[in-house]
Amino acid sequence: xxxxxxVDIGGTTVKMGLFNDATxxxxxxxxxxxxxxxxxxxxxxxxxxxxxxxxxxxxxxxxVAGVGAGAPGAVxxxxxxxxxxxxxxxxxxxxxELMEKELPGIKIVAANDANVAAFGEMIAGGxxxxxxxxxxxxxxxxxxxxxxxxxxxxxxTGAAGEIGHMKVDDEETEKxxxxxxxxxxxxxxATGIARLARKRLAKDDKASSLRxxxxxxxxxxxxxxxxxxxxxxxxxxEFGRYLGKGLATIADVVNPEIFVxxxxxxxxxxxLLEFVEPExxxxxxxxxxxxxxxxxxxxxxxxxxxCAGMVLS
Amino acid sequence: xxxxxxVDIGGTTVKMGLFNDATxxxxxxxxxxxxxxxxxxxxxxxxxxxxxxxxxxxxxxxxVAGVGAGAPGAVxxxxxxxxxxxxxxxxxxxxxELMEKELPGIKIVAANDANVAAFGEMIAGGxxxxxxxxxxxxxxxxxxxxxxxxxxxxxxTGAAGEIGHMKVDDEETEKxxxxxxxxxxxxxxATGIARLARKRLAKDDKASSLRxxxxxxxxxxxxxxxxxxxxxxxxxxEFGRYLGKGLATIADVVNPEIFVxxxxxxxxxxxLLEFVEPExxxxxxxxxxxxxxxxxxxxxxxxxxxCAGMVLS
Numbered sequence: 001x002x003x004x005x006x007v008d009i010g011g012t013t014v015k016m017g018l019f020n021d022a023t024x025x026x027x028x029x030x031x032x033x034x035x036x037x038x039x040x041x042x043x044x045x046x047x048x049x050x051x052x053x054x055x056x057x058x059x060x061x062x063x064v065a066g067v068g069a070g071a072p073g074a075v076x077x078x079x080x081x082x083x084x085x086x087x088x089x090x091x092x093x094x095x096x097e098l099m100e101k102e103l104p105g106i107k108i109v110a111a112n113d114a115n116v117a118a119f120g121e122m123i124a125g126g127x128x129x130x131x132x133x134x135x136x137x138x139x140x141x142x143x144x145x146x147x148x149x150x151x152x153x154x155x156x157t158g159a160a161g162e163i164g165h166m167k168v169d170d171e172e173t174e175k176x177x178x179x180x181x182x183x184x185x186x187x188x189x190a191t192g193i194a195r196l197a198r199k200r201l202a203k204d205d206k207a208s209s210l211r212x213x214x215x216x217x218x219x220x221x222x223x224x225x226x227x228x229x230x231x232x233x234x235x236x237x238e239f240g241r242y243l244g245k246g247l248a249t250i251a252d253v254v255n256p257e258i259f260v261x262x263x264x265x266x267x268x269x270x271x272l273l274e275f276v277e278p279e280x281x282x283x284x285x286x287x288x289x290x291x292x293x294x295x296x297x298x299x300x301x302x303x304x305x306x307c308a309g310m311v312l313s
Numbered sequence: 314x315x316x317x318x319x320v321d322i323g324g325t326t327v328k329m330g331l332f333n334d335a336t337x338x339x340x341x342x343x344x345x346x347x348x349x350x351x352x353x354x355x356x357x358x359x360x361x362x363x364x365x366x367x368x369x370x371x372x373x374x375x376x377v378a379g380v381g382a383g384a385p386g387a388v389x390x391x392x393x394x395x396x397x398x399x400x401x402x403x404x405x406x407x408x409x410e411l412m413e414k415e416l417p418g419i420k421i422v423a424a425n426d427a428n429v430a431a432f433g434e435m436i437a438g439g440x441x442x443x444x445x446x447x448x449x450x451x452x453x454x455x456x457x458x459x460x461x462x463x464x465x466x467x468x469x470t471g472a473a474g475e476i477g478h479m480k481v482d483d484e485e486t487e488k489x490x491x492x493x494x495x496x497x498x499x500x501x502x503a504t505g506i507a508r509l510a511r512k513r514l515a516k517d518d519k520a521s522s523l524r525x526x527x528x529x530x531x532x533x534x535x536x537x538x539x540x541x542x543x544x545x546x547x548x549x550x551e552f553g554r555y556l557g558k559g560l561a562t563i564a565d566v567v568n569p570e571i572f573v574x575x576x577x578x579x580x581x582x583x584x585l586l587e588f589v590e591p592e593x594x595x596x597x598x599x600x601x602x603x604x605x606x607x608x609x610x611x612x613x614x615x616x617x618x619x620c621a622g623m624v625l626s
Contacts, residue, residue: 156570159600162568253473256468257469287387
């Protein structure tokens, strides 16, 4: 048996996992992300933690099939991050090569964190059993990962699946963080749903439990929907219209078998899909509208599963 | 040296090509498409023509690396056409298997015609030298083909790259042929450009050479643009806004290196790109906006080149 390490580098912590070569999780742990000095210590810290774990478990280099790493930025198929990683303090660097220097003799695979999470959901989560999967992460922003024929799609500059910034509304006047306006992220992220709710509440005085919500966030909206709140339902419908339309466009381009919806917003559960699927079916080109929908299952572990899976694929 | 046949099955004629194994065209010819009796004779006719050519040239089965076939309908990666091909009179059939029966012992590869044309442009046309190519065909409709990592993307039901029916306008009231409204095809196809021109001319009485055009088609619009006609320029700008926005969305999803624009509309030449590229750059997510643009080069031969290329790839 060989071992595989999965490393999901986030802005606050690095999630790490030790797997066997059937992509079964043996142990997981976290180390803090040290962003001081432009994040220079992160890679040595990660590799040091892997070496420690190998020592602790008596695992030799020959026993390691490889290390997979995911990072929050575009990563091309050679491991280069041409735009660095803003949330880690990194400028442009080659993640794969830097890890190879720290872990000589061990195979390193590197990819974007949203993409590896998508891959994790395909091998062990909501997309298990499928080879053509689009994973959509509805968190603070909207991210995505595309797997075609069982392989992660990186794109020519590592930015494939960056679906949060697809333009879905030409009339939008408020700016997205990216500087454009009308991006999917402005309607379908946690932040976007809260924004839609604020705008809806300001429109008139219609009674709604959302008016007395402690925090007007995506969770409050979907909780109110489940209790039959009409205003919250209007907000959810608007969210579903944008996301369903956006996913229909993606289906027309890459024609996946299944969409796997994850991220904090997906904790609302199946009710979420009830607002997205009808709009998807109404908008997608007929040969593409048979795509299935599922919720993500691995939560924060999707990244380490995907990293390990990349090494083994 | 081995030989390869490329077969591009169209609604009126079947374009056929004999290539060497460096994908160099040795000879090309056409046979009529016999659509009588639900198009049952098309496959025997095509295979008969291949056998005749083999006899004429003294080519044995062992000398043939394979036959690639493109057909106007969705084709999955097993050669199945679940929706048949309306323009050929075909119901659901397996193109690859039917050709294998007629040409025993010869490798057959089958794909959608727009996809193989895209592949042809990658190996020998406007996308030569690139591995991540989105080819866009602006003809009567809008078609597309996506090549990632040098491989054609079929999609789970053979409908990847069906970009003509991406929704690009929520306000559209006129229906597209597909039954939806606001499809890219309604603005960026030859038919779509003529429609935009008719609508613009009806709006007011502003002088324009288009008012006296013999045929108000895409060619007339771009000819007038080249002569500085203001109304035609407005129409071209509207076309460019829709197509540029649509291609930006595609770039956000698959992050290609280059877009190759073909089809009848592309005969307008480089002036076309002047209306599309600025809108693309304004709309695409920054890491995706570096994609290049080129015009298709192979014209009607793109399909046979792509068919031959598929066999050899």
